[in-house]
Amino acid sequence: MVNSSTKSIIQKEHIQNIISKFNFDKTQLLGILREIQNNFRFIPEDSFDWIADELDISPVMIKGVVSFYHFLSMDHRGEFTIYLNTSATSEMQGCHDVMRAFEDEVGIKFGSTSLDKKIGLYTTSCIGMCDQEPAALINDFVFTQLTPSKVKLIVDSLKQGVSLATLITQFGDGHNADQEIKAEVKNNIQMKGKVFFTDYIPGQSLRMAMELGSLDVIEEIKKSGLRGRGGAGFSTAQKWGFCRATESDTRYIICNADEGEPGTFKDRVLLTELPQLIFEGMTIAGYAVEAKEGLLYLRGEYAYLKSYLEKILDSMRLAGLLGKRILGSRFSFDISIKLGAGAYICGEESALIESAEGKRGQPRNRPPFPVTSGYLHKPTVVNNPETFSCAAKIILNGSSWFKKMGTDASSGVKLLSVSGDCERPGIYEVEWGVTVQDILNLCGAKEVLAVQVGGPSGICLSEKQFQRKLCYSDLATGGAFTVFSKKRDLFSILHNHMDFFVNESCGFCVPCRAGNKLLLEQLEKIMIGNGSMKDLEEIKSLGAMVKTASRCGLGQTSPNPLLTSIDNFSDYFKSKVRDSLDFNSQFDLDFAVRESCIVAKRNINLEKN
Ligand code: SF4
Numbered sequence: 001m002v003n004s005s006t007k008s009i010i011q012k013e014h015i016q017n018i019i020s021k022f023n024f025d026k027t028q029l030l031g032i033l034r035e036i037q038n039n040f041r042f043i044p045e046d047s048f049d050w051i052a053d054e055l056d057i058s059p060v061m062i063k064g065v066v067s068f069y070h071f072l073s074m075d076h077r078g079e080f081t082i083y084l085n086t087s088a089t090s091e092m093q094g095c096h097d098v099m100r101a102f103e104d105e106v107g108i109k110f111g112s113t114s115l116d117k118k119i120g121l122y123t124t125s126c127i128g129m130c131d132q133e134p135a136a137l138i139n140d141f142v143f144t145q146l147t148p149s150k151v152k153l154i155v156d157s158l159k160q161g162v163s164l165a166t167l168i169t170q171f172g173d174g175h176n177a178d179q180e181i182k183a184e185v186k187n188n189i190q191m192k193g194k195v196f197f198t199d200y201i202p203g204q205s206l207r208m209a210m211e212l213g214s215l216d217v218i219e220e221i222k223k224s225g226l227r228g229r230g231g232a233g234f235s236t237a238q239k240w241g242f243c244r245a246t247e248s249d250t251r252y253i254i255c256n257a258d259e260g261e262p263g264t265f266k267d268r269v270l271l272t273e274l275p276q277l278i279f280e281g282m283t284i285a286g287y288a289v290e291a292k293e294g295l296l297y298l299r300g301e302y303a304y305l306k307s308y309l310e311k312i313l314d315s316m317r318l319a320g321l322l323g324k325r326i327l328g329s330r331f332s333f334d335i336s337i338k339l340g341a342g343a344y345i346c347g348e349e350s351a352l353i354e355s356a357e358g359k360r361g362q363p364r365n366r367p368p369f370p371v372t373s374g375y376l377h378k379p380t381v382v383n384n385p386e387t388f389s390c391a392a393k394i395i396l397n398g399s400s401w402f403k404k405m406g407t408d409a410s411s412g413v414k415l416l417s418v419s420g421d422c423e424r425p426g427i428y429e430v431e432w433g434v435t436v437q438d439i440l441n442l443c444g445a446k447e448v449l450a451v452q453v454g455g456p457s458g459i460c461l462s463e464k465q466f467q468r469k470l471c472y473s474d475l476a477t478g479g480a481f482t483v484f485s486k487k488r489d490l491f492s493i494l495h496n497h498m499d500f501f502v503n504e505s506c507g508f509c510v511p512c513r514a515g516n517k518l519l520l521e522q523l524e525k526i527m528i529g530n531g532s533m534k535d536l537e538e539i540k541s542l543g544a545m546v547k548t549a550s551r552c553g554l555g556q557t558s559p560n561p562l563l564t565s566i567d568n569f570s571d572y573f574k575s576k577v578r579d580s581l582d583f584n585s586q587f588d589l590d591f592a593v594r595e596s597c598i599v600a601k602r603n604i605n606l607e608k609n
Pocket residue numbers: 345363504505506507508509510512513550551552553554555556
């Protein structure tokens with residue numbers, strides 16, 4: 001029998017080995033903690049001191065990091081940790097039945113771990129599988145299109161000790177069947193265009209970039225009109241130009257592969273099918289701004305792709321496309337991968353940089369912007385996989401080729417992640433300028449009540465607006481396009497979206513931390529029939545305040561689903577609230593003060609009598 005002090009010594013040795021594997025590098029703290037979590041299924045409290053000693057950081061800071069990320073925990077999450085996605089599309093596809101099935105089969109509620117520490121049941125808000133819901137992650141393995149009977153099979157097998165790998169009996173399409181991935185995930189590429197899924201020979205674009213010269217690469221990107229594909233739409237050439245113009249001995253290129261907006265999954269497909277193109281785009285950016293190091297920040301939910309992506313990087317090094325003296329030139333550049341650990345806010349570029357440095361993913365004050373002071377406070381370009389892929393194709397085919405597609409102010413194409421109530425969910429490559437109705441026709445959506453463009457932080461459109469165009473001057477979007485049919489309840493969708501923001505707020509600033517919670521409560525009040533016109537006005541003014549006073553993009557956009565729905569579905573909202581109600585007839589004073597009475601040890605009934 002191993003006593004507790006021997007156990008502690010073994011744990012310490014194990015953790016020290018993990019730290020040494022990460023070269024005692026404090027920027028690798030997240031990777032170290034992920035590995036500890038994977039090995040022990042929790043982060044032992046003692047480990048804070050051990051890690052702090054080795055990395056020369058404070059234990060409190062480490063504890064702060066652990067508490068920030070969904071996939072790290074000081075409580076045991078079970079030998080098998082099941083993270084069921086509960087996004088709006090998952091709910092629409094039967095996630096509640098699946099949830100009940102898991103609870104029945106395991107015998108515990110979500111949010112807990114079985115007493116024998118075998119299985120933990122937890123929810124999460126988006127794992128990038130909205131076109132194949134309900135989906136769950138179990139120890140980094142992805143399970144899609146879950147049903148109660150599939151759940152029974154999975155839980156029975158886990159209890160019997162069957163390995164997760166053997167539970168994946170059918171692989172998805174394309175590279176999902178690759179030896180290093182072997183996932184049942186499907187790409188669902190429904191429509192290919194002229195940019196992404198066309199013939200591609202790795203290295204060609206980089207060769208052309210080197211022939212052009214670094215300044216002309218930026219000029220060519222500028223002429224193409226390429227803007228960041230994450231939603232904000234900042235000029236890519238300007239970003240690269242600012243970074244290059246900042247005096248520094250070191251510059252970095254970061255690929256933001258942390259698409260965490262529920263409804264977005266197109267970067268997952270790019271990472272699976274076209275990783276060389278993404279890496280080549282990053283290398284071209286590195287060449288253009290004179291950077292030597294690139295970093296792919298891969299969201300924790302896509303950990304199942306990591307070894308495959310590492311294999312691709314190795315093959316590119318062998319082919320002379322990465323590493324020292326690329327293609328025999330004097331340019332050297334290499335790319336490494338860092339994994340996130342489950343935090344939507346890390347999709348915001350400054351939060352992502354903090355996270356990549358091994359810290360809590362809290363947004364930084366801006367300015368300075370990352371192009372002048374980014375990763376390790378050096379000039380840094382942050383773009384997403386779609387933008388880097390476009391850049392590589394622009395260098396290959398020329399700016400005028402790209403400019404011919406789309407509209408004057410929005411050149412090129414956009415990858416859309418289409419999900420929800422439609423016959424053909426998946427990836428669509430479309431030219432900017434396409435209307436919402438065009439997409440609905442393409443994906444086979446009928447009897448449509450609403451379309452959420454840009455995910456929960458985007459806009460909720462009603463039928464009257466289906467002729468609006470997807471482009472930077474009208475409906476700018478990072479790519480999520482979620483369809484809700486007339487059989488759906490708009491309020492439950494909105495509730496799901498607002499709940500998402502309440503959970504994902506990093507908590508740094510009050511307007512976002514408290515404001516989103518208050519907005520959710522106002523919505524709940526209307527949902528139970530206690531709302532009045534005054535509540536709608538309050539939601540509008542509170543929402544406007546949250547948008548204006550919040551520090552980063554999350555708070556600046558989180559009220560959008562509610563505010564745009566009140567505007568676009570005003571008749572629906574009006575039909576659900578009373579005309580005038582200055583007091584709340586169903587207000588239960590006893591219930592409202594109950595908690596305070598318990599704290600103050602006052603008996604409510606006695607007071608009444
Ligand atoms: Fe954090 Fe929200 Fe403030 Fe952004 S707006 S810094 S997510 S609390």
